[in-house]
Amino acid sequence: MFTLIQLPYASLAPVISDQTLSFHHGKHLQTYVDNLNKLIAGTEFEGKTLEEIIRKSTGGIFNNAGQILNHELYFLQFAPKPAPAGGRLLAQIVKQWGSPEAFRAEFEAKGAGVFGSGWVWLAAGEAGELCILQCPGADNPVAHGLKPILTFDVWEHAYYLDYQNRRGAYLKELWKIVDWKVVEERYAK
Numbered sequence: 013m014f015t016l017i018q019l020p021y022a023s024l025a026p027v028i029s030d031q032t033l034s035f036h037h038g039k040h041l042q043t044y045v046d047n048l049n050k051l052i053a054g055t056e057f058e059g060k061t062l063e064e065i066i067r068k069s070t071g072g073i074f075n076n077a078g079q080i081l082n083h084e085l086y087f088l089q090f091a092p093k094p095a096p097a098g099g100r101l102l103a104q105i106v107k108q109w110g111s112p113e114a115f116r117a118e119f120e121a122k123g124a125g126v127f128g129s130g131w132v133w134l135a136a137g138e139a140g141e142l143c144i145l146q147c148p149g150a151d152n153p154v155a156h157g158l159k160p161i162l163t164f165d166v167w168e169h170a171y172y173l174d175y176q177n178r179r180g181a182y183l184k185e186l187w188k189i190v191d192w193k194v195v196e197e198r199y200a201k
Contacts, residue, residue: 013049014045014048014049014062014080015045016037016038016041016042016045017041017084017087017088019033019037019087020088020091021090021091021092023092024090024092024189027185027186027188027189028090028174028189029173029174031173032170032171032173032174035169035173036083036165036169036170037083037087040083040169041079041080041083041084041087044076044079044080044083045076045080047072047076048065048073048076048077048080051072051073051076052065052073055073057069057073057077062077062080062081062084063081063154065077066078066081066152066154066155067154067155074150074155075149075150076150077150078149078150078151078152078155079150081152081154081160082131082150082152082163082165083165085160085163085198086163086164086165086170088194089162089163089190089191089194089195089198090186090189090190090191091189091191091194092189094188094189094190094191094192094193095191095192095193095194096192097112097192097195097196098192098196099196099200100140100196100199100200101161101192101195101196101199101200102192102196104140104141104142104199105142108141108142116187118144119132119134119144119164119183120180120183120184122144122145122146123146123164123166123179123183124166124179124180124183125146126146126147126148126166127148128148129148129149129166129167129168130146130147130148130149130151130166130167131146131147131151131152131163131164131165131166131167132144132145132146132147132163132164132166132183133145133147133152133153133160133161133162133163134161134162134163134195135153135156135158135159135160135161136158136159136161136199137158137159140199142161143158145158159198159199159201160198161195161198161199162190162195162198164183164186166179166183170182
């Protein structure tokens with residue numbers, strides 16, 4: 013049985029308004045949790061982890077499991093007073109993109125370029141190499157055998173109340189609340 017994650021902060025304003033946070037976490041994510049619990053009851057997926065479900069499911073089960081994992085990673089990577097980038101992950105970003113600024117520019121461009129609704133991801137392969145993925149719907153790196161490191165939600169419900177149709181402005185602002193300590197820990201696992 014899956015439950016709604018508790019957020020480790022009360023607010024991320026002004027980057028994400030309290031209204032958006034309440035709606036996005038308390039309504040959207042709760043709906044995915046409720047739907048998945050109903051869909052997996054009495055199936056081979058009952059008692060499995062989100063990652064196991066994502067790797068082996070399709071349709072509604074995949075979509076709801078994917079959205080839960082995606083949103084958990086999204087919400088838990090933020091902090092009102094985040095730690096700066098550093099460590100092995102920053103070194104790999106500089107190695108592959110030349111600078112953090114070049115990485116952020118490509119990440120934002122790919123996030124803005126996701127057609128319709130979905131996610132932009134920084135993911136890692138087995139050897140620690142990084143890639144930026146554009147994933148529609150509930151898709152994510154786990155479904156492709158990669159480790160999810162960082163994600164920005166580009167479904168309209170994530171930004172429309174605060175940024176209207178300015179997805180690019182939303183993507184640029186999110187860097188202000190990324191807790192690089194959390195992101196580095198994901199990379200190190």
